[in-house]
Amino acid sequence: MAEYKEIDSVAVIELKNPPANALSKALVTGLNNGVKRAIDNPRIKSIVLIGNGQHFSAGADITEFPRVADVTSKQGVSLLTVGDVIESCNKPVVSAIHGVCFGGGLEIALFSHYRLAVQSAKLGFPEVSLGILPGANGTQRLPRVVGFEVAMDMIVSGKPVSAPQALQYGILDKIVDGDLLTAAVQFAKTLNTVPHDRRLKNVPVPNSENANKHFEEKLAKIKQKQRGYIAPINCLKAVKASVDLPYSEGVTKEFQLFMELMSSAQARGQQYSFFSERAATKWYLSASKNYKVSKDIPVKTAGVIGAGTMGSGIAVSLLTSGIPVILVEQDSKNLERGIELIKSILQGGVKLKRMTQSQMNQILQILQPTTKIEDLQSVDLIIEAVFENLKLKQELFSKLDKICKRDTVLCSNTSTLDIDKIAKSTSRPEKVVGTHFFAPAHIMPLLENVYGNHTSAETIATVMKLSKKIRKIPVLVKTCHGFVANRTFFEYSQELRFVVEEGLLPNEVDDILEDFGMPMGVFKVNDLSGIDVGWRIRQEQAIANGFNLTTNTRYINGERYCAIADKIFQAGRYGRKTGKGWYQYDKPGGRVAMVDPNVNNIILNHCKELGLTRRKISTQEVIERCMFAAINEGFRCLEDGIASKPEEIDTIWLHGFGFPRYRGGPMFYASQVGLRKVYERIKYYQKHFPETSHWIASEMLQRIAESGRNVPISEWTKFNPTPTSSRL
Numbered sequence: 001m002a003e004y005k006e007i008d009s010v011a012v013i014e015l016k017n018p019p020a021n022a023l024s025k026a027l028v029t030g031l032n033n034g035v036k037r038a039i040d041n042p043r044i045k046s047i048v049l050i051g052n053g054q055h056f057s058a059g060a061d062i063t064e065f066p067r068v069a070d071v072t073s074k075q076g077v078s079l080l081t082v083g084d085v086i087e088s089c090n091k092p093v094v095s096a097i098h099g100v101c102f103g104g105g106l107e108i109a110l111f112s113h114y115r116l117a118v119q120s121a122k123l124g125f126p127e128v129s130l131g132i133l134p135g136a137n138g139t140q141r142l143p144r145v146v147g148f149e150v151a152m153d154m155i156v157s158g159k160p161v162s163a164p165q166a167l168q169y170g171i172l173d174k175i176v177d178g179d180l181l182t183a184a185v186q187f188a189k190t191l192n193t194v195p196h197d198r199r200l201k202n203v204p205v206p207n208s209e210n211a212n213k214h215f216e217e218k219l220a221k222i223k224q225k226q227r228g229y230i231a232p233i234n235c236l237k238a239v240k241a242s243v244d245l246p247y248s249e250g251v252t253k254e255f256q257l258f259m260e261l262m263s264s265a266q267a268r269g270q271q272y273s274f275f276s277e278r279a280a281t282k283w284y285l286s287a288s289k290n291y292k293v294s295k296d297i298p299v300k301t302a303g304v305i306g307a308g309t310m311g312s313g314i315a316v317s318l319l320t321s322g323i324p325v326i327l328v329e330q331d332s333k334n335l336e337r338g339i340e341l342i343k344s345i346l347q348g349g350v351k352l353k354r355m356t357q358s359q360m361n362q363i364l365q366i367l368q369p370t371t372k373i374e375d376l377q378s379v380d381l382i383i384e385a386v387f388e389n390l391k392l393k394q395e396l397f398s399k400l401d402k403i404c405k406r407d408t409v410l411c412s413n414t415s416t417l418d419i420d421k422i423a424k425s426t427s428r429p430e431k432v433v434g435t436h437f438f439a440p441a442h443i444m445p446l447l448e449n450v451y452g453n454h455t456s457a458e459t460i461a462t463v464m465k466l467s468k469k470i471r472k473i474p475v476l477v478k479t480c481h482g483f484v485a486n487r488t489f490f491e492y493s494q495e496l497r498f499v500v501e502e503g504l505l506p507n508e509v510d511d512i513l514e515d516f517g518m519p520m521g522v523f524k525v526n527d528l529s530g531i532d533v534g535w536r537i538r539q540e541q542a543i544a545n546g547f548n549l550t551t552n553t554r555y556i557n558g559e560r561y562c563a564i565a566d567k568i569f570q571a572g573r574y575g576r577k578t579g580k581g582w583y584q585y586d587k588p589g590g591r592v593a594m595v596d597p598n599v600n601n602i603i604l605n606h607c608k609e610l611g612l613t614r615r616k617i618s619t620q621e622v623i624e625r626c627m628f629a630a631i632n633e634g635f636r637c638l639e640d641g642i643a644s645k646p647e648e649i650d651t652i653w654l655h656g657f658g659f660p661r662y663r664g665g666p667m668f669y670a671s672q673v674g675l676r677k678v679y680e681r682i683k684y685y686q687k688h689f690p691e692t693s694h695w696i697a698s699e700m701l702q703r704i705a706e707s708g709r710n711v712p713i714s715e716w717t718k719f720n721p722t723p724t725s726s727r728l
């Protein structure tokens with residue numbers, strides 16, 4: 001776990017725990033033993049700590065976190081004990097850093113007396129995103145190097161800094177070229193003693209005059225931008241303690257704040273999220289078709305069809321990842337509008353200093369706009385982002401099939417349509433796949449990739465790899481109407497429309513959802529995505545299923561239907577773009593949603609016409625109804641084999657809908673509420689709303705609930721009543 005060797009008078013201790021040298025108990029013990037061995041050897045004059053493989057260290061081993069007692073134990077060897085041994089050692093200790101030096105890894109480096117790194121190294125404290133804080137004195141040590149404000153920013157944001165930035169801040173003593181170990185040993189040989197100020201606990205926090213002001217400003221920002229999260233607040237308080245208290249008391253305060261977080265439900269949710277988004281990327285169809293064995297086709301060039309909002313955002317994602325794009329529109333007017341959209345997105349990046357003007361110009365050089373679809377004949381992959389209409393997409397795919405080289409992968413950005421029906425229009429269904437981006441496509445991290453019955457493993461591997469290349473979090477699901485994202489979101493939002501029909505107003509529902517942690521209430525989301533878009537989807541579905549949808553519709557095939565959204569559409573309220581939807585905006589495209597009495601009148605008149613008596617609805621009922629409806633549908637997706645594990649559903653909600661990370665995702669939330677209770681409440685709602693079929697409890701949920709056990713999420717799929725439909 002930690003390998004010890006001697007090079008002349010220098011002891012080298014190599015951290016070795018692949019793939020990222022997470023500081024497990026075993027590694028920390030090995031490190032402790034190594035340092036003690038070096039101390040005890042009179043021939044050794046200095047010590048170098050270095051990482052094996054790709055990284056110095058990714059920090060504490062998160063898989064060991066559930067056993068809080070182990071992490072914080074005063075018995076045995078903890079990060080804190082080894083830190084003390086390193087700092088108090090009379091032989092200079094040098095941390096030699098490459099790859100990432102995160103969390104506990106950076107704390108080890110800050111216990112060391114000197115720090116060197118290669119140019120490409122990254123250093124940071126990402127603990128906040130795991131719902132905790134750097135608990136091995138990082139909150140007391142970093143400010144002593146970089147000052148209060150920088151330490152506060154780094155620890156509260158969790159964002160890493162580059163080696164050159166770390167050098168500028170004084171975290172690093174030197175950036176080295178060439179072989180890191182050779183340079184570190186050479187450097188260590190020049191050291192004889194440990195000066196007093198090289199032990200950071202002896203150093204005062206510099207530049208802390210305005211700490212109170214910075215603290216208050218940051219606290220206000222956290223409360224506004226990270227509403228509901230407790231970790232950033234405790235991180236901030238811990239860093240403040242480094243200014244307010246002597247070191248020995250500061251570390252006690254840090255420990256108290258750390259323990260508060262470590263035992264919180266939020267930390268459990270955030271740590272689950274870390275592992276679930278990694279689990280979700282590991283797709284598995286069979287022993288010969290899975291993420292481990294299936295080969296991808298390299299995507300060197302891509303085509304995007306449709307230069308509307310989605311198409312332009314998709315093009316930006318590809319272009320900014322260095323993939324040349326041929327952008328196709330049907331006429332030069334639409335093409336020009338798309339180019340302008342792309343330019344304005346990139347210009348936004350320049351303004352935010354994410355790229356320079358010259359980088360933007362270079363990106364535009366690899367964009368080839370055209371109105372000729374034939375120009376796509378030799379690209380490796382095409383993403384279609386045209387209007388959501390099956391016939392239109394089928395015609396387009398049929399055309400692409402004839403134009404493109406045989407191995408071009410054909411992707412559809414459809415958000416609902418069956419991939420098999422699109423693939424049917426080609427002679428290469430194995431090359432057809434769904435790539436469902438979320439708006440705005442250049443920003444939203446999720447990519448819901450959808451395979452059909454004929455999609456090949458090679459095609460799946462290609463889009464999964466491409467997703468990562470363009471910095472998306474990919475989840476693979478099976479085709480069906482709406483896939484996982486829209487299938488589950490539909491039940492959530494439909495239930496909330498019923499809540500409005502029964503008694504609450506849209507802003508009251510949205511307030512409840514935002515208090516629960518959603519970044520935006522569902523009615524504000526509707527206004528953003530366009531009320532006309534939802535209306536068109538409902539109309540198309542009605543036509544496809546052979547019924548007529550009007551503003552008087554109350555039931556469809558015996559199923560309850562709420563027509564309020566259709567009435568909002570009929571009133572010409574299409575959402576933000578028209579300056580009015582469920583809310584009123586100051587102008588078309590405006591962002592500030594204001595309650596509109598006209599909307600309330602539409603709702604109240606609707607209820608009057610139908611003879612509905614409105615009632616008070618509690619916050620608990622609203623959350624239960626929307627969340628449990630989505631969760632039940634999530635279980636159905638598992639039963640149908642559309643999703644293969646709950647982590648996929650949770651990752652989709654975290655990164656597609658901004659579900660609060662500290663709640664882990666709807667399926668994790670269900671596990672925290674308890675599946676027995678979720679099941680009981682679903683049965684209760686079914687009794688009260690028998691005309692809504694989403695309240696028929698999933699059989700899988702029922703089986704788990706009735707098992708009488710607290711079944712961990714990792715075992716849920718064992719309860720699938722139709723395991724052959726599952727991909728695991």
Ligand SMILES: CC/C=C\C=C\CC(=O)SCCNC(=O)CCNC(=O)[C@H](O)C(C)(C)COP(=O)(O)OP(=O)(O)OC[C@H]1O[C@@H](n2cnc3c(N)ncnc32)[C@H](O)[C@@H]1OP(=O)(O)O
Nearest residue numbers: 020022058059060061062063079102103104126135136278
């Ligand atoms: C008294 C208390 C004292 C101290 C407390 C200290 C707190 C901490 O240190 S908390 C840990 C803080 N560190 C992090 O949050 C880092 C998390 N990891 C990452 O950011 C990334 O994984 C990465 C290291 C940058 C590598 O990224 P990438 O190359 O994209 O690979 P991944 O798929 O993300 O990871 C590969 C593999 O490694 C596992 N892993 C990564 N970090 C950890 C870790 N800290 N603990 C345990 N496992 C870790 C990750 O889950 C992946 O595992 P797979 O099984 O292959 O999915």
